[in-house]
Amino acid sequence: MLKILLNNQTIQLPPGSTVSDALSIVGPSEGPFAVALNDEFLPKSRYKQQSLNDGDTLDLVAPVGGG
Amino acid sequence: MLKILLNNQTIQLPPGSTVSDALSIVGPSEGPFAVALNDEFLPKSRYKQQSLNDGDTLDLVAPVGGG
Amino acid sequence: MLKILLNNQTIQLPPGSTVSDALSIVGPSEGPFAVALNDEFLPKSRYKQQSLNDGDTLDLVAPVGGG
Amino acid sequence: MLKILLNNQTIQLPPGSTVSDALSIVGPSEGPFAVALNDEFLPKSRYKQQSLNDGDTLDLVAPVGGG
Amino acid sequence: MADLLTLYGEQFQSRFLLGTALYSSPAAMLESVATSACDIVTLGLRRQNPKDRDGQTLWNAIQSTGKRLLPNTAGCKSAKEAINLAEMSREIFSTDWIKLEVIGDDYNLQPCPFGLVEAAAELNLRGFKVLPYCTDDLVLCQRLLDAGCQVLMPWGSPIGTGLGLMNKYNLKTLRERLPQVPLIVDAGLGAPSQACEAMEMGFDAVLLNTAVAKAAQPAAMAQAFAAAINAGRAAYLAGLMVKRQTASPSTPTIGQPFWHQHPKGNS
Amino acid sequence: MADLLTLYGEQFQSRFLLGTALYSSPAAMLESVATSACDIVTLGLRRQNPKDRDGQTLWNAIQSTGKRLLPNTAGCKSAKEAINLAEMSREIFSTDWIKLEVIGDDYNLQPCPFGLVEAAAELNLRGFKVLPYCTDDLVLCQRLLDAGCQVLMPWGSPIGTGLGLMNKYNLKTLRERLPQVPLIVDAGLGAPSQACEAMEMGFDAVLLNTAVAKAAQPAAMAQAFAAAINAGRAAYLAGLMVKRQTASPSTPTIGQPFWHQHPKGNS
Amino acid sequence: MADLLTLYGEQFQSRFLLGTALYSSPAAMLESVATSACDIVTLGLRRQNPKDRDGQTLWNAIQSTGKRLLPNTAGCKSAKEAINLAEMSREIFSTDWIKLEVIGDDYNLQPCPFGLVEAAAELNLRGFKVLPYCTDDLVLCQRLLDAGCQVLMPWGSPIGTGLGLMNKYNLKTLRERLPQVPLIVDAGLGAPSQACEAMEMGFDAVLLNTAVAKAAQPAAMAQAFAAAINAGRAAYLAGLMVKRQTASPSTPTIGQPFWHQHPKGNS
């Protein structure tokens, strides 16, 4: 199992998991959100290919009110 | 002849003249104006009775733009 | 007995009392103070002659710090 | 002859001239001044070795009042 | 429910009172009065030969607006002068409303506290509805109320300067201490933002002349003032935010990305 | 002929940009957006679980306004963070417009001059249309233009303070020295009069959030700001009167009654 | 040649008048009077039983300073009260100098223009040397001069606030219009910089109390005010530079190194 930090919370995934796999745990793969892997923007088009390593951080962001 | 000061200009009138007489020289007796005799307001109703003395001052005022 | 108000406190005096008499109750007749009788300044020179009436007010003031 | 720009004025020097040579034309080699060659500070210790090339710029600065 | 201005028992839609002097032409004045959407215009009296057509033309123009007239006693230097000019105004304009001016100094053209109170007391006795142009002095204002005035018009700054609200401390004091009195800031305003701020402070209306008449485009400026005055009034009613000395984020900080709780984080 | 605001080649009726945070409810936000008549709203991105319905609700509400979206990079402390958040915004909102914020200090939340220029240069290279939230420093502003920005958003004062136009000297300098650049005063405005003044000074638009969201009645306040901004713009176009240090009468002095030229006169 | 302050024909070295109230102890007051180097101290009268030793102690302390006494009529609300208190002061202190206060409002403690003029006229008739604590109203000031006052003491701001020079426009007007009258700024000053500015504007002296008495270290603050007042006076006499809106280099630009006139140059 590999441990990653998703929105500051640790989750465990099977080895070889991709970003898509991680996202399937927390929500739909479509919708108003975007992802950064290890603080770098990851386009939607790469969720399926991008494999995860132990210790990776994933940030999922969605719209909020802003000034 | 008696001399009066009408709007700061000296005019001469026959003895016994009234305010009405003075006004007849400079304009119509009706219209948007008012009169002060010796710095005191004189109502229109008194123009005919009010006789003038030598040295009197008459002020005729009319509307102007104002702030 | 006549009642007077001395510095907002009621005191009683025998009829015919003077300002001097009133002052002798509360303090020395000399010193850094001044007197108003019924809200009018009363010079020191008149303390002895000035008789008091019932209901009179006496103000005794002395120096305080001021701005 | 080589031409250099000394304090924005063109002067001519024999080929092989050094900064010392140039300075000897305009003033004493000692005193409250400093030199930049082609906009780079040149320490006093190098005036004698430093040869000049055609087109070089020499800035001689001295103290002035300042805020 | 309408938010109306009430002065001497009459109600007005507009909180903007406009002067009619200093325009390049009667037409320019009329256009500005129109775009200002004001309900009340000020005007004055001066010595003129009744045969003089210029005065008649302007007067006709002002009359044609149909606005309530507020004649002034501009330039009067004593209570006596102001009282007599007020009487002449009442006769000509058939109104007992009077903007009372008693000037105390030829250079700053400031209201004379002493002459004002004297004139106001007499005019109120004679049945006038007195709107005194006064300073921002609380004691003077209280005396004018004691003399029977039901509306006060404190200055922002000297007439024609455009310096705006010169003494905000005094103006705030007036507003706080006289909460029930209609207070109209009169004189010295030069820009719509200043008029807006006066209204935000809770003043009931604004009177001005020079800032419109001497704008490059008076009619457009009149409209700008009208909008700013309405905006300031609306802001006063809507309740301004409280000022803070230190910053406070608008966008929420919770959920800020890239801030990690393990050593790899960048902050 | 309309007086439109042009930003990155697009034209807008409104000169008021409104933030969508800090409201008591999505409904209150929607109402304020409506009354503001703004054409552009700002919004942000924060970590959220996509299953979280709250975020979805607000987002749906913002989307329903149909306004142009201007996502921000609020809270980012480095160019790198801001660049990545900008990329995420572009993907989510399908817009290359970005309000660039790089915060240089946790307490005053001020723009970081260094991070801003670095991020702006990179984002412009990547095809973004960058609207940087910056200080009033002319040199910084010039660098941001050099980095490709076509719009600048200098602060009035720190975010959320309501202190208004803190350094009018610097703001005037910006306006004078950058006459062709759209300049939007962003942050620190607390009252419509302040927004009005910014517009009178020639700024092209105003962006704010707290002063509306934290008003007692946000929707009414949004409308007040809109009116004040329009008033300030109109005043700028109409040409403000020139301020004077000394008084000048509005009502003409010629023909003043009661002033006599013979000894009997009272003056 | 000494630059002395002349009041009612007497000359003083110091331009700082200090109040004697609000100190934590008579010793603190004495120390502050000493470090202030003032020549004049103010004091008041209050109802006290002559046997009360506290009052006597303070009075002895004040007397021991040897300074000229300027008794006040603080707290009086009518001309009559002030006149009678002035008479009592004259008897006690054997001086016809009086700081005339007639308070017009219990909250802002402002001078009452009406009561002041009435009291000043009467006191001048009775041979007092009246120094009225007044507002910054030019007309009031002129009336006080007409009533016989030879010195005026306009306020900076309300007593005890420390808000400084609230209305610089009015204060400048007073100074310009009354160039021959000794003008002392009295009340509202909270910091030496404010006192310094008053002196730079040409005022003749400064009177204060709270800012010293309520400082953390009164004696040190008294000395600071004294120095600032002297500095402001010296600056007024030395002629301040003229303010400019645009920058101007101090270090000369001629001979700037590295600026070349041929293509190789970097600027």
Next chain:
Amino acid sequence: MADLLTLYGEQFQSRFLLGTALYSSPAAMLESVATSACDIVTLGLRRQNPKDRDGQTLWNAIQSTGKRLLPNTAGCKSAKEAINLAEMSREIFSTDWIKLEVIGDDYNLQPCPFGLVEAAAELNLRGFKVLPYCTDDLVLCQRLLDAGCQVLMPWGSPIGTGLGLMNKYNLKTLRERLPQVPLIVDAGLGAPSQACEAMEMGFDAVLLNTAVAKAAQPAAMAQAFAAAINAGRAAYLAGLMVKRQTASPSTPTIGQPFWHQHPKGNS
């Protein structure tokens, strides 16, 4: 125990740094340096023919004061220029102290945040003791500290304007956030009261030139500034009173005469 100014490990009695330019003559400069009682004077370098006696005369005059020299890099527009001029200064004046100026704009002569940090970092590496003339931007100031500067010199307002403390909010922020750093307000001060206020705010010293050199009487003005700076420092140490919005009597109200508790009383 003396209250000394410590800069780069050296201690100074005076908190006034004075410039040596713009005087009508070397004698006027010398006299002002003397009356200022300053310990540090600034000066510059410009292209001059060493045979030019004028420069030599001024330099001799400055040297004769025996003051610590603080050469500047005035007029430099890039880090490179400033670094080279600093090196030339070090050689001539045998001091590694340098007032670092990198100008970012020809009109407002403001410090360039970018060039400053670059030059400061390099100069600190080369062993200079750098006193940067900077803006009031907290982030810039923090970067200059990070680059090794131990003293900062934020502007009050643009050089030579005399506009004083243009952005007090930013200056207060600097003081609060950098409590251990010697902060010298440099540039823009026009009057001693402004210098006094800077010191009251807790700034450690003041540097100026124009306000002295362009005064009608420079030497007297230098002395006035010196006194005002000392006064402001003393006031800072003595603890200023807290400002209040509402009045508070200085003379006690207890025992006020003429206020009676029975119906006969007048109040």
